Each structure stands twice: as structure tokens, then as C-alpha cells.
Amino acid sequence: MFIAISLPFVAAxxxxxxxxxxxxxxxxELILRVASNGAEAQLREFLLHLKxxxxxxxxxxxxxxxxxxxxxxxxxxxxxxxxxxRQRIPEAREIFVLTKEGRVAAxxxxxNAGRDRSSxxxxxxxQKSFFAGDVVRRPDGETTWVMSAPIRNATxxxxxxxxxxxxxxxxxxxxxxxxxxxxxxADTQSFRIGETGETYIVNRERLMIxxxxxxxxxxxxxxxxxxxxxxxxxxGQEMTGDYSDxxxxxxxxxxxxxxxxxxxxxxxxxxxxxxAPIRRLRNVLVGLMVGLSVGGIMLxxxxxxxxxxxxxxxxxxxxxxxxxxxxxxxASEENLPTNEIGEFVRxxxxxxxxxxxxxxxxxxxxxxSAEAAAELERMSYSIVHDMRAPLRxxxxxxxLVEAEAxxxxxxxxxxxxxxxxxxxTRMDRLISDMLSYSALVRGQLxxxxxxxAKLVDGVIETYPSLRAHKHEIRVSPDLPVVRxxxxxxxxxxxxxxDNALKFVRPGQSPKVAIRAERSNGxxxxxxxxxxxxxxxxxxxxxxxxxxxxxxxxxxxxxGLAMVRIAAARMGGRVGVNSEEGQGSRFWIELTLYEx
Amino acid sequence: xxxxxxxxxAEDDENDAFLFRMALKKGGIPxxxxxxxxxxxxxxxxxGAGVYANRTLHPFPxxxxxxxxxxxxxxxxxxxxxxxxxxxxxPPVVVLSGSAEDSDKEHALRLGAVGYFxxxxxxxxxxxxxxxxxxxxxxxxxxxxxxVSNRMQQPLA
Numbered sequence: 001m002f003i004a005i006s007l008p009f010v011a012a013x014x015x016x017x018x019x020x021x022x023x024x025x026x027x028x029e030l031i032l033r034v035a036s037n038g039a040e041a042q043l044r045e046f047l048l049h050l051k052x053x054x055x056x057x058x059x060x061x062x063x064x065x066x067x068x069x070x071x072x073x074x075x076x077x078x079x080x081x082x083x084x085x086r087q088r089i090p091e092a093r094e095i096f097v098l099t100k101e102g103r104v105a106a107x108x109x110x111x112n113a114g115r116d117r118s119s120x121x122x123x124x125x126x127q128k129s130f131f132a133g134d135v136v137r138r139p140d141g142e143t144t145w146v147m148s149a150p151i152r153n154a155t156x157x158x159x160x161x162x163x164x165x166x167x168x169x170x171x172x173x174x175x176x177x178x179x180x181x182x183x184x185x186a187d188t189q190s191f192r193i194g195e196t197g198e199t200y201i202v203n204r205e206r207l208m209i210x211x212x213x214x215x216x217x218x219x220x221x222x223x224x225x226x227x228x229x230x231x232x233x234x235x236g237q238e239m240t241g242d243y244s245d246x247x248x249x250x251x252x253x254x255x256x257x258x259x260x261x262x263x264x265x266x267x268x269x270x271x272x273x274x275x276a277p278i279r280r281l282r283n284v285l286v287g288l289m290v291g292l293s294v295g296g297i298m299l300x301x302x303x304x305x306x307x308x309x310x311x312x313x314x315x316x317x318x319x320x321x322x323x324x325x326x327x328x329x330x331a332s333e334e335n336l337p338t339n340e341i342g343e344f345v346r347x348x349x350x351x352x353x354x355x356x357x358x359x360x361x362x363x364x365x366x367x368x369s370a371e372a373a374a375e376l377e378r379m380s381y382s383i384v385h386d387m388r389a390p391l392r393x394x395x396x397x398x399x400l401v402e403a404e405a406x407x408x409x410x411x412x413x414x415x416x417x418x419x420x421x422x423x424x425t426r427m428d429r430l431i432s433d434m435l436s437y438s439a440l441v442r443g444q445l446x447x448x449x450x451x452x453a454k455l456v457d458g459v460i461e462t463y464p465s466l467r468a469h470k471h472e473i474r475v476s477p478d479l480p481v482v483r484x485x486x487x488x489x490x491x492x493x494x495x496x497x498d499n500a501l502k503f504v505r506p507g508q509s510p511k512v513a514i515r516a517e518r519s520n521g522x523x524x525x526x527x528x529x530x531x532x533x534x535x536x537x538x539x540x541x542x543x544x545x546x547x548x549x550x551x552x553x554x555x556x557x558x559g560l561a562m563v564r565i566a567a568a569r570m571g572g573r574v575g576v577n578s579e580e581g582q583g584s585r586f587w588i589e590l591t592l593y594e595x
Numbered sequence: 596x597x598x599x600x601x602x603x604x605a606e607d608d609e610n611d612a613f614l615f616r617m618a619l620k621k622g623g624i625p626x627x628x629x630x631x632x633x634x635x636x637x638x639x640x641x642x643g644a645g646v647y648a649n650r651t652l653h654p655f656p657x658x659x660x661x662x663x664x665x666x667x668x669x670x671x672x673x674x675x676x677x678x679x680x681x682x683x684x685x686p687p688v689v690v691l692s693g694s695a696e697d698s699d700k701e702h703a704l705r706l707g708a709v710g711y712f713x714x715x716x717x718x719x720x721x722x723x724x725x726x727x728x729x730x731x732x733x734x735x736x737x738x739x740x741x742x743v744s745n746r747m748q749q750p751l752a
Contacts, residue, residue, distance in 0.1 A: 382664065385693040392693075392716050393610040399718035400617065428716045435695065443697075 009292065013285040021278050028252050028274045029240050036240075036254040036267035039176065039199045046091075046175060047132070047260060050147055050165065053089045055130055058149035058163040060085065067097065067105070067151060067160040078106030079113065093144075094166040097151065098123050105161060117164075122148040126162040132261040135169050135209040137220050143169050145209075169219045173211040176200055176265075196251075196270035202229050204262045214247060222246055224266075228255035232264045242271055306337035310345045317352070326356055377442075381435070388431055394424040433558040436491065440562055445485045445569045449593040452525060453479035455486065456514060459493045466494065469501050469510060476515035480523045482590040488566040493527075495559035496586050500529035503584070522572075523592045530583040539576055563588065600626040600733055603656035603686070605637040605673060607665040611714060615660075615691075618721040624729050629653060634668035637661065638676050641683060656686050658732050663692040663699060674706035687732050691724075 057063070063085070066078045082095045086108045089095065096107035102118020117123045125131035126148025133146040148164040176199045198213045202224045212218035227243040232255055240254040245268055253268035272279070313331040320328035330349050336342040398421040406414060456475055460466045466473070482489075500512040511530045516523050534542065543564035560574075567574045567588050578584035602619075606612040612630050619628060631637045637659070640647040647653040659677070663670035674688055689710040690703045700711045710731065715721055 381694075381696065385664070388693050388714075388716075389608050389611065392714055393614070395716045396614050396718045396721065397610075403718065425716060432695070439697075 010289060013289060017278065017282050017285060020281060021275070024275060024278050025252075028269065029254070032240060032252060032254040032267055032269065035197070035199070036256055036265070039267055040256045040258075040265060043172075043175060043201075043258065043265060047258065050089065050091070050167070051130060051132065051260070054147045054149050054163065054165050057085055057088070057095065057165070058151050063097065063163075064151060064154065064160065067099075068153060079108070079110050082106055082108045089165060091167055091171045092165045093168045096164050096166070098126070098148075098162040098164060100127075100159060100161055122146040122164055123162055126150060126164065127159055134203050134205070134261060134263075135172075135207075135220060143209075143219050145169060145172075169209050170211075172201055172209060173219070176210045196273040197268065199265065199267045200224075201258075202264045202266065204233070206233070208246065209263070212246075226266075228253060228266060229264055231255070232257050305335070306339055307341050310336060310341050314345055314348055317349075321352060329356065384431055384435060388428055391424045391428045391431070395421050395428065398424070430558075433562075437558050437562050437565070440488060440491070440565050440569070445488055445566075447483050447485055447570060449481050450484045450486050450489055451479075451481050452489070452516070453477070455489055456493055456497075459490055459497065463494050463498075466497050466501070469512075472501070472510050472512060473497065474511075474513045476513070479514065479516050479525065480518065481593045482523060483593045484570045484572075484590055485566075488570060492563045492566050492588060495563050496527040496588070499559060499586070500527050500531070500584070503529065503531040503533075505530075505532055505581075518592060521592050521594070522589055524587045524589045526585055526587045528583065528585045533580045533582045534576065534578040534584055535580045536578075539578060542576060543574060600658075601654045601656045602626050602628050602733070603637060603640060603659045604628055604630045605632075605634055605659070605661040605665065605670065606630065606691075607632050607662060611662070614718065614721055615725070618718065618725040621718065622722045622725045622729075624725055624733075626657075626729070626733055627654070629656065633665040634661065634670060634673035634676075637673050638668070641677070641680075641686075658728070659686050659688040660691050660728070661688060663690060663694060663703065671702060671706060674703060674708055678707045689728060689732065 060081070063078060063081050066081060078097055082097065086092055086095050092108075094107060094109045094112070096109070096112060097105045098117055099105045102116060102120075102123045104113050104115045104117060107113050122131055122133045127150050130149045131147065133148070135143060135145040137143050145167045146164050147167070148162050150159045151161045151163050152159055196213075200208055200210045200212060203209045203220075206223055206225050206229055207220045208218050208222040208224050209220060210218075212222060215222055224246040226245055227241075228239050231237050231239050236257065238255045238257055242250060242252050245251045245253065245266075250271040251268040252271055252274045253266055256265040256267075257263075258265060310331070317329055317331040320326075329352055331345050333346060333349065336345055398417055401409075401417060402414075402421075409417065453475070456479065460470055460473060460475075497512065497514075501510045504510045508530075513528045514525065515528075516525045543560050564574050567590070570590060572588060572590040574586070574588045576584055576586045604612060604615060606615065612632075616628055616630070619626070629640065631640055639645050640653060641656070641659075643650060643653070643655075659673075661670040661673050670690060670692070674690075677683065677685075677688060687709040688707065689712065690700075690708045691712045691714060692699065692703075693714050695713045703711050710728075712724060712728075715724055
């Protein structure tokens with residue numbers, strides 16, 4: 001992520017450096033070109049000046065006359081003339097005249113007179129036309145540079161001799177390194193560029209003929225075999241660009257070819273200086289980037305260590321907790337930072353730990369209380385069953401008394417006996433109903449398709465109290481198949497029918513009807529009677545346990561409560577519509593079974 | 596082994612034992628009844644151990660009727676013990692209990708009981724039950740096989 005964030009910065013920095021570099025390069029080349037042009041102009045002007053002066057001397061009338069006069073006696077005269085002419089070329093070291101034979105006829109340095117120069121280039125070439133010589137080292141070690149021009153007779157049809165102007169290389173160095181003040185008073189500093197900038201001249205032998213900024217006494221001692229020199233000598237082309245100079249150092253430079261002496265003038269600036277600003281900029285940028293990167297990495301590291309890692313561990317622990325894996329529900333507190341995040345993780349762990357302990361206690365308590373409840377239930381069942389034994393004894397021994405001693409008892413005593421047996425029977429039923437109710441509430445109640453018509457027929461046939469009223473119960477032929485539990489439904493319909501038959505109006509025989517109404521996948525099964533009906537205020541309480549509509553009729557008060565519970569457990573409902581004195585219509589709503 | 600159709604009744608409640616005897620009498624069922632008051636004694640009886648060594652006085656039963664809830668060892672213990680004694684030649688065992696719990700009934704049948712009856716309230720019903728027991732398991736005085744009958748009577752609630 002950090003890399004993604006820093007990438008645009010790096011790109012921008014790189015692009016900035018690149019565009020600045022190319023701008024600076026153009027700038028540098030421009031400066032080089034300007035400086036080079038300035039130096040070139042001065043050099044050309046100087047060379048031209050030398051040429052013009054040399055040519056002017058070669059046609060000087062006095063000298064020509066002196067030469068035409070010939071004769072060794074005149075050499076003194078010519079020398080005099082040369083000395084005076086030398087004023088015209090202050091840069092010249094010596095001005096001398098050679099005879100047709102190549103002998104120094106006269107010189108501004110009289111000591112040189114008579115020397116033989118017939119084989120030297122400036123004499124050979126100088127006989128033909130103006131000759132600009134190269135800077136060379138003489139056998140005596142002196143560096144010299146000679147220009148020459150033929151001296152012709154007045155009609156210019158005969159060469160009388162050669163005029164030579166000897167100069168010395170420092171003249172050039174003065175020009176290139178700016179010490180020379182030109183006659184025109186031009187600012188010679190203009191072509192010096194910066195600290196490392198220099199202008200120097202290389203001759204045809206690829207030797208430096210001016211002084212170097214860096215190497216003392218460099219004239220004709222420094223080989224300059226660089227790219228612009230080769231380009232000039234081999235292709236005759238000038239160039240501007242970056243290359244290794246004579247010191248092997250990368251420079252930006254421009255070359256100029258001076259055809260007359262065949263020299264190459266080079267204006268150069270060390271690349272390192274030319275591009276110092278860009279390097280500084282780059283350094284600043286790189287420094288900035290490195291700083292940013294290090295800062296970013298440290299920040300990311302800190303971030304990862306102090307924020308992301310703890311949060312991830314909390315998240316994992318939460319997942320484990322949600323998945324019920326309590327062993328991994330605590331986030332590791334190893335290497336937690338001491339900041340708010342660390343505090344958060346620790347608090348969270350404390351909280352989770354407390355909750356888990358509490359939950360563990362609750363589970364334990366729940367288990368204990370479930371065990372206690374189960375034990376209690378088992379015990380109460382056991383007790384309830386035991387309670388039935390004495391009742392059985394009362395009823396059965398009562399039966400025995402009835403069977404064996406009835407004749408010996410008074411009518412009154414037999415009545416007492418009947419009441420006793422009745423009460424015991426009722427209590428036995430109460431207990432039995434209680435057990436059924438309890439089984440219905442806590443037991444399993446698997447749901448299956450149940451054919452209600454068949455079930456109701458079975459109930460009527462099985463229960464003696466119902467079978468007795470078989471002909472008073474009208475069962476509609478279209479009773480449905482529902483989704484329910486057979487045992488529970490058996491209990492429901494036996495209760496409802498029992499109930500319907502029970503509350504007859506005095507002096508009437510019961511009349512009960514069972515029918516069904518289907519709607520929206522549900523079915524309401526009605527059990528209607530024409531009995532005494534139920535007062536409105538009692539209807540709501542009817543389905544509560546131990547609620548009896550009346551005390552006049554026998555019943556345990558559990559039957560309708562069981563119907564309600566059973567219906568609810570089968571996903572249905574029960575209800576009643578009744579008017580006092582108008583009979584009652586009980587209904588149970590169940591889910592239709594779609595085969 | 597002498598089998599004269601003796602019924603062994605394991606029942607801790609003296610009233611119930613008395614009423615069962617009465618029901619046999621009222622129902623005219625002549626089979627002798629041996630009564631023990633818990634499963635421990637029933638096992639001794641079947642094993643012919645201790646006081647029950649005399650098979651003339653304590654003949655090997657043709658039918659065992661047991662209550663479930665008894666002191667010392669329960670009816671379930673008796674059923675489990677009988678299951679582990681194939682050499683006893685397997686008198687059928689019928690449970691006669693005060694419990695109408697499905698779980699008790701299922702448990703008893705799993706342990707090899709051939710019938711399960713809930714003690715009825717009233718002499719008349721008890722007589723009817725005695726008849727049914729006789730017809731199902733004592734009709735030929737000596738029960739030929741050990742076939743398990745699933746005939747059950749579920750008394751009305």
C-alpha cells in the first residue's frame with residue numbers, strides 16, 4: 001500500500017528531474033554555443049588580423065625594393081625595416097624574410113640572419129601563397145607558430161622571397177583563457193563559463209596548443225583525442241554535446257573548426273558543474289523520497305504493529321468466539337502496543353473473559369437446574385404414580401364392599417360408599433389428566449398427516465362415554481387430512497366431544513355436529529352443540545387449566561386446556577363462539593395436509 | 596420341571612397384590628399364585644435359591660407378572676436378569692405397573708417383557724385384565740414357546 005502511495009511521488013520526482021535535466025541541457029548547450037561563438041569570433045578576428053597584417057607586410061614597398069636590390073649589404077636595411085614593421089603586429093615574436101633559396105635574409109631578430117629554412121613548410125608553402133602554419137615544437141624545444149606569405153616583385157610575376165611572422169602559442173592562450181584584452185576592448189570574460197568552463201584549441205596533431213586550466217605547461221604536451229576532435233578531423237563536422245574530455249572527465253562542450261590553420265576550438269564545461277543544480281535538485285528529491293519512504297515504512301510498520309495486527313487478532317478472536325471456539329476467543333496480548341488500541345484489546349479480552357466465565361457459570365447452573373428439574377420431575381412422576389395406588393385401593397375395595405356386603409348396608413351407607421368411590425375415581429382421573437397434560441406440554445410431538453374423519457370415528461368408537469352418544473353426534477363427510485399428531489388430536493377431539501355432550505340443557509338429549517371449513521391452506525374444524533352455551537365473560541378463561549365453565553358438571557378442568565396446548569403445538573389455534581342458552585361452537589384450526 | 600401354570604407375582608403393594616389375587620378368584624382363574632414383594636425375591640424364586648429351594652412349595656412359574664417400582668431391585672432389574680438367564684427356559688414376563696409413561700413401557704418391552712398393563716382402577720376392570728392375561732399366556736397350562744406377543748392393552752385415560 002505504501003508503495004502504491006509513494007509511486008506517484010517517485011514518478012513526479014523522476015519526471016521533474018527528467019524535464020529539468022533536458023531544460024538544463026538545452027540551457028547549457030545554448031550557453032556553450034554562445035560562449036563558443038564569442039571565442040570563435042575573437043579567434044577568427046585575431047587570425048584574420050594576423051593574415052591581413054602578414055599579407056600587408058609581404059607587399060610592403062620598401063621591403064620589396066630592398067629585396068629586389070638584392071645583395072647581402074642590404075640585409076641590414078631590410079632588418080631595420082622589419083624591426084619597424086614589427087610594430088604593426090605586436091603579437092609577433094619575430095618577423096623575418098627568407099630569400100628564394102630559403103635563407104633568412106633579414107630578421108627582426110638580427111641574430112637569426114643567414115639561417116637555412118629552405119626545407120621548412122612555411123618556406124615551401126609560403127612561396128606559393130599565404131600560409132598559416134601549425135603550432136609546432138622546434139628541435140630546440142621552443143614552441144613556435146609561423147605565418148608566411150610570398151613577396152613578389154611589383155608586377156607580381158616573380159617571387160622575390162617569403163615573409164614570415166613567427167608567433168608564440170601564449171598569444172593564443174591569452175585569447176582562450178581571457179587574459180588578452182583585444183584592441184576593440186571587448187569583454188574577454190564573456191566566454192568563460194562558470195568555474196570549470198574553459199576554451200582551448202587543438203591542432204591537427206590532436207595536441208593542445210593553448211594552456212589548460214588544469215594541466216600546467218600543456219602546450220603541445222596534452223593529447224586531445226576526444227569525440228569532437230575526432231568528429232572534426234574525420235568528418236569535418238562541428239558538434240555540441242556531452243563527452244569525455246582530455247582528462248577523461250564528462251563534460252558538455254561545443255567544437256568549432258578553424259579551417260585556415262586547421263585547428264579545433266573547444267569550449268567545455270564540466271558536466272558535473274553544468275548539471276550541479278539538477279544534481280542538487282535530484283539529491284533533494286531523492287533525500288525527500290528516501291525520507292518519505294523511511295518515514296512511510298516506519299509509519300506502516302508502526303501502523304501494522306500497533307493498529308492492524310491487534311485489530312486483526314481481535315477480529316479473529318471474535319470470529320472464534322462467534323463460532324463457539326472458546327479456546328481461541330482471547331486475542332493474543334503478546335507484543336501489544338501501549339496505546340489506546342492495546343488498551344482496547346486488553347479491555348475487550350477482560351470483557352470476553354468475564355462474559356465467558358459468566359456464561360460458563362450460567363451453563364453450569366443451567367445444567368444443574370435442568371438436572372434438578374429432571375430429578376424433580378422424575379420424583380413427582382413417581383409420587384403421582386404412587387398416589388394412584390391408594391386411590392385404586394379405595395375404589396377397588398369399595399367395589400368389593402359393594403359386591404360382597406351391599407345387602408348388609410343401609411341405603412344411606414350405600415350412598416356414602418358411592419360418594420367415596422366417586423370421589424376417589426375423580427381424583428384418579430384428575431391425576432391421569434394431569435399426567436397427560438404434562439406429557440403434552442413437555443413431550444415430543446411429531447407431526448404427520450392425520451385423517452380427521454377416521455380419527456373422529458375411532459375416538460367415538462373407543463371412548464365408552466362417547467360411544468354411548470354415537471347417534472347424537474353428526475359427523476360431516478368432508479373432514480380433511482391435516483398435519484398433526486395423532487395422539488394429541490385424539491385427546492383434542494375426545495375432550496371437545498366430551499365437552500359438547502356434557503353441557504346439555506336439562507331435559508334434552510345432546511345434539512352435536514362436527515364439520516370443517518377450509519381457507520388458505522388452513523382448516524377450521526367445528527364441534528357444535530345445542531347445549532347451555534357459555535357466558536361471554538367465561539369464554540376467555542375456558543381454555544385455561546383448571547378453569548371450569550360450571551361446577552354443576554363433572555370434569556377436571558384440564559381437557560380444554562389440553563386442547564389449547566395441543567393445537568398450539570401443532571401450529572394451530574382453538575376458539576369458541578357461544579351465546580348463553582344458544583349452544584356453543586368450539587373450533588380448532590389446523591394446517592391442511594397437501595399431499 | 597413341574598409346570599402347573601403357577602403365576603409368580605412380584606408386587607410390593609400389599610393392596611394391589613391382594614386385589615390381583617381377588618381378581619383371579621372373582622374371575623374363576625384356578626392357577627396358583629406365588630407372591631414375592633420385590634425383584635430380589637423374584638430372582639431367588641426363579642433361581643430356586645434359599646427359602647424357595649423347595650419346588651413343591653414353590654413351583655417354577657408359567658407366567659411372571661411384575662410391578663416396576665419396587666424396593667431393592669425393580670421390575671426392570673428383574674427383566675434384565677431374566678434376559679441374561681437363557682437356561683431358565685424363559686417364563687413370559689408381563690408388566691403390571693401404575694405408570695402409564697411411554698418411556699417405561701418402551702423400556703420394559705426392550706428388556707423382553709411380553710406385555711405391559713397399567714393397573715386399572717376398580718375391581719371389575721382388574722377381573723377383566725386377569726382374564727386377558729390367562730387367555731394370552733396361560734390358556735394351555737404350559738406355555739409352549741417363548742414367542743413374544745405385542746398384544747397390549749392401553750386402558751382408557
